[in-house]
Amino acid sequence: MKISFYTFGCLVNSYETQKLKEIFIKHGDEVVENIDSDAVIINSCAVTGSAEKHVQELITRLKKKNFSRIIAVIGCYGEILKKNEKTFLPDVDILLGNDKFGIYEKIHAYARGRRQESGRASRLSQPTELPHSSLSGFVQIQNGCDNRCSFCIVPHLRGNSVSRPPQEIRKELQDMAAQGCREIALVGLNIGLYRKDGYDLSNILQMADEIQSIERIRLSSLEPMDVNSNFVEEFSKIEKLVSHLHIPLQSGSERILKQMNRNYRFEDYLYTITKIRDKMPGIAITTDIIVGFPGETEKDFQESMRNIIRCEFSDIHIFKYSMRKGTPAALMDNQITEHQKTSRAALLKGIKWQTKYNYNYNFLGQIEEASLFKPIEETCWEGITKHNIPVLVQNENGCLNGKFNVKITGISAGHEVLTGEVVS
Numbered sequence: 179m180k181i182s183f184y185t186f187g188c189l190v191n192s193y194e195t196q197k198l199k200e201i202f203i204k205h206g207d208e209v210v211e212n213i214d215s216d217a218v219i220i221n222s223c224a225v226t227g228s229a230e231k232h233v234q235e236l237i238t239r240l241k242k243k244n245f246s247r248i249i250a251v252i253g254c255y256g257e258i259l260k261k262n263e264k265t266f267l268p269d270v271d272i273l274l275g276n277d278k279f280g281i282y283e284k285i286h287a288y289a290r291g292r293r294q295e296s297g298r299a300s301r302l303s304q305p306t307e308l309p310h311s312s313l314s315g316f317v318q319i320q321n322g323c324d325n326r327c328s329f330c331i332v333p334h335l336r337g338n339s340v341s342r343p344p345q346e347i348r349k350e351l352q353d354m355a356a357q358g359c360r361e362i363a364l365v366g367l368n369i370g371l372y373r374k375d376g377y378d379l380s381n382i383l384q385m386a387d388e389i390q391s392i393e394r395i396r397l398s399s400l401e402p403m404d405v406n407s408n409f410v411e412e413f414s415k416i417e418k419l420v421s422h423l424h425i426p427l428q429s430g431s432e433r434i435l436k437q438m439n440r441n442y443r444f445e446d447y448l449y450t451i452t453k454i455r456d457k458m459p460g461i462a463i464t465t466d467i468i469v470g471f472p473g474e475t476e477k478d479f480q481e482s483m484r485n486i487i488r489c490e491f492s493d494i495h496i497f498k499y500s501m502r503k504g505t506p507a508a509l510m511d512n513q514i515t516e517h518q519k520t521s522r523a524a525l526l527k528g529i530k531w532q533t534k535y536n537y538n539y540n541f542l543g544q545i546e547e548a549s550l551f552k553p554i555e556e557t558c559w560e561g562i563t564k565h566n567i568p569v570l571v572q573n574e575n576g577c578l579n580g581k582f583n584v585k586i587t588g589i590s591a592g593h594e595v596l597t598g599e600v601v602s
């Protein structure tokens with residue numbers, strides 16, 4: 179069968195899609211990037227209402243294009259649909275939640291059922307090659323979350339924190355390295371909670387660091403309550419760690435942080451990132467901010483904006499608060515209107531662009547190490563710098579694939595991308 183995937187949401191979903199693709203390919207199916215497939219698997223997200231809407235729109239589009247194609251929804255939105263039996267998506271043939279690794283059997287059983295119904299001869303799958311080794315990949319080390327932020331549906335859908343055994347992680351890292359993978363992202367829903375057999379996150383980082391052919395290590399987001407001075411000390415010793423951490427602040431207002439049940443004060447957050455910058459000068463720190471949390475007054479929002487500016491983030495991911503049924507915040511009084519949320523998000527966007535420009539401007543004229551792996555055109559390659567900023571590099575002399583030193587010569591109009599030339 180030809181299978182295609184759509185993945186929404188966090189890096190854990192990306193990792194799980196990667197693993198699912200491997201399962202299908204190992205069993206002789208063909209994973210295709212285009213929409214010309216027998217079945218589509220949508221690995222969904224439910225962190226906001228708009229994430230759910232994107233999935234619904236995609237399903238309608240896919241079904242319109244090819245009515246007979248099998249559509250499967252897995253992941254967090256699938257989990258919500260399963261729990262709420264009244265919710266029904268007529269175009270979905272298979273619905274699984276986060277028990278998504280059963281999807282291989284489900285799809286094949288469904289296809290067999292259809293073939294029997296239509297009396298068609300079954301089409302034999304030809305074994306295909308495993309995917310070409312990629313220079314970068316994900317390794318999931320943890321799942322779930324023990325925190326209970328009042329706005330967040332994730333622990334209700336993924337459960338409490340569970341950490342993978344260190345030996346299993348080591349084996350996966352070694353296998354990926356042996357297949358040519360040079361960049362590893364260690365991912366989980368809340369990787370700061372990693373604890374297993376006496377190992378914590380810094381031990382796992384050391385483990386990845388010790389594998390010689392791995393050149394770079396990335397981390398998925400770290401919650402501020404888990405970043406203590408011991409972590410900072412240990413992180414700073416890992417040379418292969420990219421110079422970037424994503425640490426969600428969620429709000430710069432002390433009162434709103436309390437309402438969100440985030441268990442830290444803004445000043446604690448600022449102290450933590452200041453310590454990180456002392457140990458790792460120039461590191462990129464990005465964050466998530468929710469605007470329009472229930473009860474967020476104009477005064478709270480102004481305080482939040484002032485404090486966000488103080489953090490000098492290299493990028494800010496802005497989310498309008500999205501009411502998630504079953505969370506404490508959904509029951510709070512003083513829900514903010516959509517109009518207010520939109521205008522606050524727009525104001526914060528201004529800060530985002532300024533702070534992003536300020537950070538990226540520092541690299542003009544500098545030599546940055548970058549991994550170049552994606553050809554955009556014949557003479558232009560896209561890559562990512564050590565500080566996790568996308569970079570476009572012109573190259574007239576053919577293939578560029580690997581790690582290079584790039585002289586940064588410009589910043590794109592939206593401040594999103596650096597441009598440069600390879601110097602060595």
Ligand code: SF4
Pocket residue numbers: 323324325326327330331332333367368401
């Ligand atoms: S730390 Fe809070 S926001 Fe993050 S996954 Fe856990 S409960 Fe959700």
